[in-house]
Amino acid sequence: MVDSDVVHTAMSTAPGEVEPPSGPGALGPRGMGRWAWRQLTSMRTALLLLLLLTVAAVPGSLVPQSAVDPVRVAEFTAQHPTLSPWYERLSLFNVFAAPWFAAIYLLLFLSLAGCVLPRSRAHWAASRARPPAAPRYLERLPVHEGWTVDVSPREVLDAARLALRRRRFRVDVGSDGSVAAEKGYLRETGNLLFHAALLFLLVAVAVGNLFGFQGSVLVAEGGSFSNTVSAYDTVRQGAAFRSGSLVPFTLTLDDLSVRYEQKGVQRGAPRDFKAAVSFTASPDASPKGGELRVNHPLVIDGTKIFLLGNGYAPVFTVRDGTGEVVFSGPVPFLPRDGNNTSVGVVKVPGAKPKQLGFQGLFLPTAVLDPQRGPISVFPDDALPRAVITAWVGDLGLDSGAAQSVYRLDTTGMTQVMNSGRPLAQSLARGATMTLPDGAGSITFDGVRRWTSLKVSHDPGKQWALLSASAALIGLMLSLFVRRRRVWVRATAGDDGRTLVRVAGLARAEGEGLADEVAEIATALRAKED
Amino acid sequence: MASESVAQISNNLLYCAMAVYAVAMYCYAAELAFGSRLRRGEPALVTANGAGDTSYDEPAAPVEEREDRTGKAERLGRIAVSLTALAFGLHLASVIARGISAGRPPWGNMFEFSVTGSLAVTGVYLVLLARRDVRYLGIFVMLPVLLTLGLAVTVLYTESTQLVPALKSVWLVIHVTAAMIASGILTIGFAQTICYLVQERRERTPAEQRSPSFMDRLPSAAVLDRSAYRMHAFAFPIWTFAVIAGAIWAENAWGRYWGWDPKETWAFITWMVYACYLHARATAGWRGRKAAYVALLGYSTFLFNYLVVNIWLVGFHSYAGVN
Numbered sequence: 141m142v143d144s145d146v147v148h149t150a151m152s153t154a155p156g157e158v159e160p161p162s163g164p165g166a167l168g169p170r171g172m173g174r175w176a177w178r179q180l181t182s183m184r185t186a187l188l189l190l191l192l193l194t195v196a197a198v199p200g201s202l203v204p205q206s207a208v209d210p211v212r213v214a215e216f217t218a219q220h221p222t223l224s225p226w227y228e229r230l231s232l233f234n235v236f237a238a239p240w241f242a243a244i245y246l247l248l249f250l251s252l253a254g255c256v257l258p259r260s261r262a263h264w265a266a267s268r269a270r271p272p273a274a275p276r277y278l279e280r281l282p283v284h285e286g287w288t289v290d291v292s293p294r295e296v297l298d299a300a301r302l303a304l305r306r307r308r309f310r311v312d313v314g315s316d317g318s319v320a321a322e323k324g325y326l327r328e329t330g331n332l333l334f335h336a337a338l339l340f341l342l343v344a345v346a347v348g349n350l351f352g353f354q355g356s357v358l359v360a361e362g363g364s365f366s367n368t369v370s371a372y373d374t375v376r377q378g379a380a381f382r383s384g385s386l387v388p389f390t391l392t393l394d395d396l397s398v399r400y401e402q403k404g405v406q407r408g409a410p411r412d413f414k415a416a417v418s419f420t421a422s423p424d425a426s427p428k429g430g431e432l433r434v435n436h437p438l439v440i441d442g443t444k445i446f447l448l449g450n451g452y453a454p455v456f457t458v459r460d461g462t463g464e465v466v467f468s469g470p471v472p473f474l475p476r477d478g479n480n481t482s483v484g485v486v487k488v489p490g491a492k493p494k495q496l497g498f499q500g501l502f503l504p505t506a507v508l509d510p511q512r513g514p515i516s517v518f519p520d521d522a523l524p525r526a527v528i529t530a531w532v533g534d535l536g537l538d539s540g541a542a543q544s545v546y547r548l549d550t551t552g553m554t555q556v557m558n559s560g561r562p563l564a565q566s567l568a569r570g571a572t573m574t575l576p577d578g579a580g581s582i583t584f585d586g587v588r589r590w591t592s593l594k595v596s597h598d599p600g601k602q603w604a605l606l607s608a609s610a611a612l613i614g615l616m617l618s619l620f621v622r623r624r625r626v627w628v629r630a631t632a633g634d635d636g637r638t639l640v641r642v643a644g645l646a647r648a649e650g651e652g653l654a655d656e657v658a659e660i661a662t663a664l665r666a667k668e669d
Numbered sequence: 670m671a672s673e674s675v676a677q678i679s680n681n682l683l684y685c686a687m688a689v690y691a692v693a694m695y696c697y698a699a700e701l702a703f704g705s706r707l708r709r710g711e712p713a714l715v716t717a718n719g720a721g722d723t724s725y726d727e728p729a730a731p732v733e734e735r736e737d738r739t740g741k742a743e744r745l746g747r748i749a750v751s752l753t754a755l756a757f758g759l760h761l762a763s764v765i766a767r768g769i770s771a772g773r774p775p776w777g778n779m780f781e782f783s784v785t786g787s788l789a790v791t792g793v794y795l796v797l798l799a800r801r802d803v804r805y806l807g808i809f810v811m812l813p814v815l816l817t818l819g820l821a822v823t824v825l826y827t828e829s830t831q832l833v834p835a836l837k838s839v840w841l842v843i844h845v846t847a848a849m850i851a852s853g854i855l856t857i858g859f860a861q862t863i864c865y866l867v868q869e870r871r872e873r874t875p876a877e878q879r880s881p882s883f884m885d886r887l888p889s890a891a892v893l894d895r896s897a898y899r900m901h902a903f904a905f906p907i908w909t910f911a912v913i914a915g916a917i918w919a920e921n922a923w924g925r926y927w928g929w930d931p932k933e934t935w936a937f938i939t940w941m942v943y944a945c946y947l948h949a950r951a952t953a954g955w956r957g958r959k960a961a962y963v964a965l966l967g968y969s970t971f972l973f974n975y976l977v978v979n980i981w982l983v984g985f986h987s988y989a990g991v992n
């Protein structure tokens with residue numbers, strides 16, 4: 141229908157279909173290589189890899205991930221002893237760092253690079269070339285109009301050139317009495333920008349992973365820490381991270397205030413949560429005050445400090461059998477439910493004659509439930525109680541094996557009993573539980589709050605944001621800009637009048653091309669009449 | 670106290686809106702049923718492309734009866750649109766009242782997200798209706814809106830309260846607003862895609878052999894396909910923006926912009942599937958039905974993220990407020 145030169149000068153640099161080689165061995169090794177490369181960078185392969193990457197992400201949301209929630213991974217492993225080793229082998233607990241996941245996205249991005257580079261070259265050439273010349277039979281294009289006027293073809297073409305220029309077309313006057321115009325190159329530019337920005341995004345994420353650092357630390361009110369790798373409880377650092385790049389600040393948690401919903405069904409839901417801190421940006425800087433809230437991190441010399449969870453650290457004083465104070469201070473307990481029922485342990489290796497260990501339950505607003513025993517009914521510390529049981533013996537700290545500070549290893553210990561039942565006492569503030577046989581005592585002095593702070597250093601962050609924004613802009617150009625061509629031809633007729641034809645072609649039908657061609661025709665007619 | 674009574678007003682407005690939506694849905698259905706033996710837009714619009722379809726060449730009923738039916742269908746359709754606008758007004762008022770009672774933008778838990786999200790769906794439909802003749806979509810819009818609202822008031826209902834600290838952020842407002850607008854548009858695109866698939870199958874039978882159906886009142890498969898594509902292409906950058914805003918929010922709240930938490934993972938999956946859809950439409954051998962299936966898959970991942978992940982898969986984003 142339409143002249144082949146127009147149709148084949150595509151308005152997109154999208155790769156076409158790849159012909160399969162006519163038979164095995166029909167191509168030499170070089171030919172095979174080229175064929176494979178064209179396969180990899182074809183639209184169909186790109187689509188399949190995109191689908192594959194999508195499917196690959198699914199298990200990452202259904203199986204607990206060690207990078208997201210290690211506790212749930214441990215629970216899962218305990219519950220599924222036969223399945224877990226297989227999951228482990230298939231990296232299902234760490235999908236997003238799994239080799240097979242990386243293989244898919246690296247292949248996809250290889251395909252992307254192999255696609256974007258030649259397309260950019262082609263687009264560069266196309267955007268400097270002239271718009272393709274008018275096809276011979278404009279009336280065969282899907283959108284066209286024709287009429288006759290009394291002015292000369294030259295004048296018609298001059299007017300057409302101006303009218304199209306005004307509409308920001310790129311215009312070329314042909315030698316055969318026609319004008320060719322094209323517009324909307326930004327569509328392809330946007331598409332290429334989008335794909336290239338995705339490549340940069342990947343690089344930015346990689347930089348963050350390689351050079352980044354994340355540490356979290358639990359600090360009780362009055363406590364402090366300094367920004368060194370060893371000060372953190374948990375650390376994630378990139379392979380290329382150097383500890384020297386940490387900002388040498390020291391931070392003290394002065395006060396933590398938490399407000400809870402007091403009434404209604406959401407009673408007990410946290411409402412506000414802020415920490416007053418003081419810090420020194422470097423060892424010889426003067427101390428400053430600051431505030432930390434959720435969503436409002438504190439920034440010290442470019443390092444961001446975030447407020448995450450919070451809980452209670454009951455303060456205990458422990459005396460051993462000799463009457464000596466062998467422990468005194470806050471012990472962070474971990475909250476177990478919405479009412480901050482918290483559990484924790486106190487380990488006293490220095491107690492004599494035997495080491496002491498205590499298991500505790502901390503209830504910020506304690507009530508004695510007839511069925512469930514002591515429970516907390518509100519997360520704030522309105523009526524704090526510490527319920528304590530005691531153990532004596534060997535804490536097992538000398539064996540060298542790492543031990544959790546939140547769990548008591550009772551293998552080498554015996555529980556302290558009281559007339560045949562485990563000794564357990566619910567202590568109010570200031571109360572003391574005395575162990576039988578002069579083994580010692582524990583006093584519940586009061587309670588402080590703790591917060592977990594997270595420090596994050598990601599040098600790829602800004603680049604990731606920049607790439608994502610560029611991708612978004614490119615995407616919008618690619619989806620909303622319309623690429624189209626318009627031709628005007630003026631031919632002198634036998635009767636001395638001039639036959640004018642206007643026609644248009646767009647990449648996709650129905651994108652308002654008919655209206656545009658009609659408007660151009662109207663503009664031209666208005667000039668000529 | 671005052672804020673509780675405003676919340677009560679909000680609930681009552683919502684019930685009124687639901688009732689009006691239900692009547693509107695009934696009118697849309699009746700319009701389609703009445704006109705089922707007539708081509709849409711006939712007899713005024715025979716000119717555009719005579720070569721396309723000839724089904725209206727054989728009259729299904731005597732002319733007077735046809736005109737009578739057309740008139741009735743037309744009237745029902747207009748009533749349905751007016752009712753939709755009325756329901757939208759009530760719905761909007763309910764959302765505003767909810768926001769006033771809570772003293773914050775009304776999208777802090779799943780109940781509010783559902784109510785405001787379905788408002789976005791109706792809003793997108795009305796905006797579209799002002800620009801194009803998409804009344805045929807009415808029933809396919811009322812249905813999901815009513816289902817969502819029904820689910821909201823029965824299962825997801827949460828009293829109007831303040832937010833947990835992590836949700837107090839401008840980026841939350843931006844992120845959720847964008848996600849809601851995108852999902853409103855995607856819902857319309859989803860409805861059009863289903864219509865396309867049905868119409869495409871129907872058009873395989875020659876026109877004269879087709880039994881009359883309300884599908885006759887819908888545009889041709891080609892038109893449905895193109896409008897569905899437009900919807901998706903319009904929603905995709907908004908969804909992209911929502912994901913980016915979410916990442917900025919996460920960076921501000923938790924110190925990392927992306928952590929593969931289940932909610933984030935599924936936002937990524939939805940994004941990828943719709944990217945696949947747009948890609949498929951530019952890939953030989955994938956246009957048409959196959960691409961449409963990818964779009965349906967995209968919408969199901971969105972629903973999964975909204976219903977299943979919010980409620981059953983735990984993560985940082987535990988804001989559902991559902992017990």
Ligand code: HEM
Pocket residue numbers: 152153154155181182183186190248251252253255256331335338615618619943944945947948951
């Ligand atoms: C990270 C992987 C990729 C993503 C997320 C992605 C996403 C997208 C999206 C959303 C579009 C629609 C925008 C539009 O229609 O203009 C698109 C278009 C396009 N993509 Fe990709 N893409 C990816 C990889 C690739 C690869 C590897 C190729 C090369 C084979 C490719 C080639 C294209 C082409 C040629 C178009 C334009 C189609 C047209 O002209 O309508 N993309 N891509």
